[in-house]
Amino acid sequence: MIRKSLLLVLSALLVAGVAVAQQKSAKKPAAKPAKTAKAPAKAVKADKVPAAWEGMTAEIPYEEFTLSNGLRVIVHEDRKAPIVAVNVWYHVGSKNEKPGKTGFAHLFEHLMFNGSENMDDDYFQVMERIGATDLNGTTNNDRTNYFQNVPTHALDVALWMESDRMGHLLGAVTQAKLDEQRGVVQNEKRQGDNNPYSIGWELTTKATWPAGHPYSWTVIGSLEDLNNAKLEDVHEWFKTYYGAANAVIVLAGDIDVKTARTKMEKYFGHIPSGPPVAAFDSWVAKRSGEQRQVAQDRVKQTRITMTWNVPAWRTQEATVLDIATDVLSAGKNSRLYKRLVYDDQIATQAFAYIDQREIASQVTIGAMVKPGIDVARVEKALREELTRFLTDGPTVEELDRAKTESIAAFIRGIERIGGFGGKSDILAQNAIYAGRPDFYKTRYQWIREITPEQMKKVSVDWLSDGAYVQTINPFPEFTNADSSAVSRKSLPVTGATVEPKFPAFQSTTLPMGLKVYLIERKSIPTVQIDLLLDAGYASDQGIKAGTNRLAMDMLDEGTATRTSLQISEQLQKIGATVGTGSDLDASYVSLDALKANLDPALEIFADVILNPAFPAADFDRIKKQTLVGIQQEKTRPVQMALRTFPALLYGKGHAYSNPLTGSGTEASVGSLTRDDLKAYHAAWFKANAATMIVVGDITMSELKPKLEKLFGGWRSGDTPKKNLSEVKLPAKQSLYIIDKPGSPQSVIMAGHLVMPKNNPDEIAIESFNNVLGGSFTSRINMNLREDKHWSYGASSFMRDAKGQRPFIAYANVQTDKTAESMAEIRKEFNDILSTRPVNAGELEKIQKSMILELPGAWETNASVQGYLTDLLKFGYPEDYYTTYPGKIRDLNLEKLAEAGKKLLRPDQVIWVIVGDRAKIEEKIKALGYGEVKYLDADGNEVK
Numbered sequence: 001m002i003r004k005s006l007l008l009v010l011s012a013l014l015v016a017g018v019a020v021a022q023q024k025s026a027k028k029p030a031a032k033p034a035k036t037a038k039a040p041a042k043a044v045k046a047d048k049v050p051a052a053w054e055g056m057t058a059e060i061p062y063e064e065f066t067l068s069n070g071l072r073v074i075v076h077e078d079r080k081a082p083i084v085a086v087n088v089w090y091h092v093g094s095k096n097e098k099p100g101k102t103g104f105a106h107l108f109e110h111l112m113f114n115g116s117e118n119m120d121d122d123y124f125q126v127m128e129r130i131g132a133t134d135l136n137g138t139t140n141n142d143r144t145n146y147f148q149n150v151p152t153h154a155l156d157v158a159l160w161m162e163s164d165r166m167g168h169l170l171g172a173v174t175q176a177k178l179d180e181q182r183g184v185v186q187n188e189k190r191q192g193d194n195n196p197y198s199i200g201w202e203l204t205t206k207a208t209w210p211a212g213h214p215y216s217w218t219v220i221g222s223l224e225d226l227n228n229a230k231l232e233d234v235h236e237w238f239k240t241y242y243g244a245a246n247a248v249i250v251l252a253g254d255i256d257v258k259t260a261r262t263k264m265e266k267y268f269g270h271i272p273s274g275p276p277v278a279a280f281d282s283w284v285a286k287r288s289g290e291q292r293q294v295a296q297d298r299v300k301q302t303r304i305t306m307t308w309n310v311p312a313w314r315t316q317e318a319t320v321l322d323i324a325t326d327v328l329s330a331g332k333n334s335r336l337y338k339r340l341v342y343d344d345q346i347a348t349q350a351f352a353y354i355d356q357r358e359i360a361s362q363v364t365i366g367a368m369v370k371p372g373i374d375v376a377r378v379e380k381a382l383r384e385e386l387t388r389f390l391t392d393g394p395t396v397e398e399l400d401r402a403k404t405e406s407i408a409a410f411i412r413g414i415e416r417i418g419g420f421g422g423k424s425d426i427l428a429q430n431a432i433y434a435g436r437p438d439f440y441k442t443r444y445q446w447i448r449e450i451t452p453e454q455m456k457k458v459s460v461d462w463l464s465d466g467a468y469v470q471t472i473n474p475f476p477e478f479t480n481a482d483s484s485a486v487s488r489k490s491l492p493v494t495g496a497t498v499e500p501k502f503p504a505f506q507s508t509t510l511p512m513g514l515k516v517y518l519i520e521r522k523s524i525p526t527v528q529i530d531l532l533l534d535a536g537y538a539s540d541q542g543i544k545a546g547t548n549r550l551a552m553d554m555l556d557e558g559t560a561t562r563t564s565l566q567i568s569e570q571l572q573k574i575g576a577t578v579g580t581g582s583d584l585d586a587s588y589v590s591l592d593a594l595k596a597n598l599d600p601a602l603e604i605f606a607d608v609i610l611n612p613a614f615p616a617a618d619f620d621r622i623k624k625q626t627l628v629g630i631q632q633e634k635t636r637p638v639q640m641a642l643r644t645f646p647a648l649l650y651g652k653g654h655a656y657s658n659p660l661t662g663s664g665t666e667a668s669v670g671s672l673t674r675d676d677l678k679a680y681h682a683a684w685f686k687a688n689a690a691t692m693i694v695v696g697d698i699t700m701s702e703l704k705p706k707l708e709k710l711f712g713g714w715r716s717g718d719t720p721k722k723n724l725s726e727v728k729l730p731a732k733q734s735l736y737i738i739d740k741p742g743s744p745q746s747v748i749m750a751g752h753l754v755m756p757k758n759n760p761d762e763i764a765i766e767s768f769n770n771v772l773g774g775s776f777t778s779r780i781n782m783n784l785r786e787d788k789h790w791s792y793g794a795s796s797f798m799r800d801a802k803g804q805r806p807f808i809a810y811a812n813v814q815t816d817k818t819a820e821s822m823a824e825i826r827k828e829f830n831d832i833l834s835t836r837p838v839n840a841g842e843l844e845k846i847q848k849s850m851i852l853e854l855p856g857a858w859e860t861n862a863s864v865q866g867y868l869t870d871l872l873k874f875g876y877p878e879d880y881y882t883t884y885p886g887k888i889r890d891l892n893l894e895k896l897a898e899a900g901k902k903l904l905r906p907d908q909v910i911w912v913i914v915g916d917r918a919k920i921e922e923k924i925k926a927l928g929y930g931e932v933k934y935l936d937a938d939g940n941e942v943k
Contacts, residue, residue: 336385763891
């Protein structure tokens with residue numbers, strides 16, 4: 001269960017658009033922290049360590065103790081911010097379930113957030129009031145965890161809450177709560193089932209593990225088993241697996257071990273240890289022979305995968321296979337990408353990864369088949385590359401590159417104390433799975449020692465037999481005949497609040513006009529740079545839609561002196577990354593480099609910005625991938641709405657009227673040429689129209705000469721003007737349906753245009769929206785998710801923009817409750833402006849949350865860089881974040897009421913619904929919101 005701020009989730013979705021099927025970096029999931037358990041290997045020989053590893057070391061110091069009841073506590077001291085990460089891991093997951101009672105671990109995780117015996121209140125509401133961030137709970141096959149970052153002064157509240165649900169939960173787990181969360185989980189499963197290729201994971205799970213194996217059912221379980229869950233079953237689950245001796249708690253951040261021991265004894269010392277728990281230590285279930293399965297899904301591309309059962313997380317073999325999958329698929333120079341995507345151009349993605357788990361793991365390789373290509377040809381190429389790898393093994397250069405990327409990713413990950421992959425997460429994971437919080441050191445020692453011969457042997461042992469081959473083909477677009485011819489009738493008191501302080505920044509302007517801003521942060525030896533250009537999707541106005549995005553995607557595909565593969569290879573060797581992207585108003589080129597390798601990384605960064613060549617072969621390849629991406633967008637419900645909404649809001653021709661994904665249309669992208677991209681680069685990439693934002697381990701005196709040397713010849717000049725003219729709101733509501741036959745859920749988007757981001761009432765407007773739909777405990781989400789159980793999540797947000805911006809309420813709801821959900825959203829709009837305005841309790845909660853979450857929000861270099869970017873992009877005064885907490889405290893109910901009147905126009909809302917028209921149309925018409933019109937996936941009106 002991922003219960004992040006829904007606003008952040010939707011905002012990230014909008015910024016990212018949809019993942020175009022191309023490989024800008026590794027296509028493998030982010031590397032998991034060490035999950036192995038053998039003794040540390042012998043000292044590594046110097047000739048086996050890549051040169052780029054020199055000086056690249058990282059450690060997470062810790063102390064630990066165990067309470068008399070068996071609860072293990074690990075403490076990591078990190079004083080860089082006045083926050084503490086509280087990370088609780090229970091050694092129980094779906095593998096502890098029994099057939100017929102699947103989904104219990106995940107269902108129980110939901111129940112843990114619904115109140116305990118002494119605080120029978122929603123856990124999120126309490127945590128929001130004390131300023132908690134990175135608040136979540138998740139379940140996998142092997143463990144269940146709960147975590148949050150809290151201000152130091154509020155640590156007692158978090159520990160009281162965690163201890164109350166560990167030791168005092170069952171009295172609060174009622175039949176009503178079980179029924180409520182069962183409905184939420186079932187909607188979560190439906191939402192997952194609605195995603196493209198979702199059928200693949202369930203088929204793989206059932207096909208690759210033998211009957212009775214603890215991994216032979218999915219974590220979320222079956223709808224039937226969830227329906228049959230009884231209250232006594234849930235109580236028994238808690239008594240068996242949620243004892244103190246079956247848990248590990250990590251406290252990381254602004255705390256020492258003495259303080260931790262006192263507090264943990266106080267809050268957790270009385271909790272029973274629980275009974276002994278039996279579980280499998282290992283069950284690899286190695287397969288022999290080959291098994292093949294073919295399925296269909298509502299997708300646009302064929303996907304083929306090959307999966308092998310391999311050793312568990314604690315083995316050296318699994319670590320070697322992890323790096324082997326990097327050699328196969330990480331980066332443009334990897335074997336699978338170069339052969340299938342770059343050279344043969346028969347696939348739009350090629351990937352390899354290992355899913356490491358406690359008692360067994362799985363390696364998967366595969367590809368997204370390019371439309372029009374025979375899947376057999378792609379499978380043949382995959383097998384040829386795998387055979388070549390098993391025959392020859394990796395080259396020294398390939399292996400060194402993969403090793404470097406692995407340690408670089410680890411170093412970047414441990415900047416954060418909490419959240420997914422933060423230091424508290426790593427320590428807890430290693431303690432639960434390996435018995436040693438510092439077991440990650442063993443894994444990286446193993447990685448250092450891998451030789452080509454060792455990798456070849458391990459790969460042959462495990463990947464030469466026993467493959468499960470799965471092909472998922474597009475389900476044809478069938479049509480039905482006309483049916484009209486046939487008739488068918490008490491919490492602890494928090495301490496003093498620590499006033500959050502945004503880091504000081506310096507600025508200068510280089511002779512050619514480039515503005516530079518710097519925040520020095522020395523917590524980790526990295527430097528992050530963002531080049532901010534005043535371009536964005538809005539710069540497509542007057543030219544072909546999608547020009548900006550394709551131009552930005554092509555920047556690192558080759559320069560006057562480097563090919564695309566050379567850029568990728570050189571960056572991988574030094575553990576650096578270059579990225580590109582855009583939003584409505586701005587475009588970005590980013591660099592993330594280790595300080596030790598900054599000079600070569602910065603030279604590549606400058607080359608990409610100043611000298612893109614837009615090579616013909618790469619242009620054709622990326623253009624085709626972009627067109628495939630657009631086709632995929634037109635099959636995904638959320639993206640279907642995002643593509644059509646802007647033109648309805650702004651009218652065609654406005655700078656903001658193109659699809660919110662930024663991808664353009666098939667017609668516009670299809671007509672783009674290399675000359676179009678060259679002209680775009682010449683028009684918008686001007687030194688005086690750019691800003692360099694730098695955060696990390698560097699001083700201005702070090703930085704400035706480097707930039708002057710590399711960017712000194714960058715030309716200045718005028719850039720085109722974007723017309724952000726004001727658009728008049730419609731006189732009345734309008735309603736559009738986009739048909740997606742067979743969809744188990746409907747996507748609802750309802751909104752209209754509102755004032756620009758930079759306005760004097762913005763803080764009040766944000767606060768008002770947080771109450772309405774901008775937080776987990778907002779009215780819209782609590783209504784549709786917690787009360788009605790019709791949706792896994794609902795929210796409202798404003799898309800940041802310099803001009804008028806979209807206000808959008810969003811929900812993914814079960815099909816048979818589409819019209820009812822629309823009515824509830826409309827009711828929340830009306831009520832907050834009339835009969836149920838924001839009350840004092842809601843205002844206080846929002847004020848505390850917005851202020852107290854700031855220290856955690858400013859923890860990482862990337863987050864600090866993002867806040868500074870917003871300040872510069874939207875023209876806020878330099879002291880904006882200094883005065884921000886005070887302005888929040890000055891809010892009152894009258895200001896929020898006025899903000900609501902300025903923001904919300906219920907009678908002028910535009911509704912876009914993506915769902916099964918045959919099932920939702922009549923009830924939507926009955927709402928009386930006006931004439932219903934129908935659109936295709938391109939936004940064209942149809943009948």
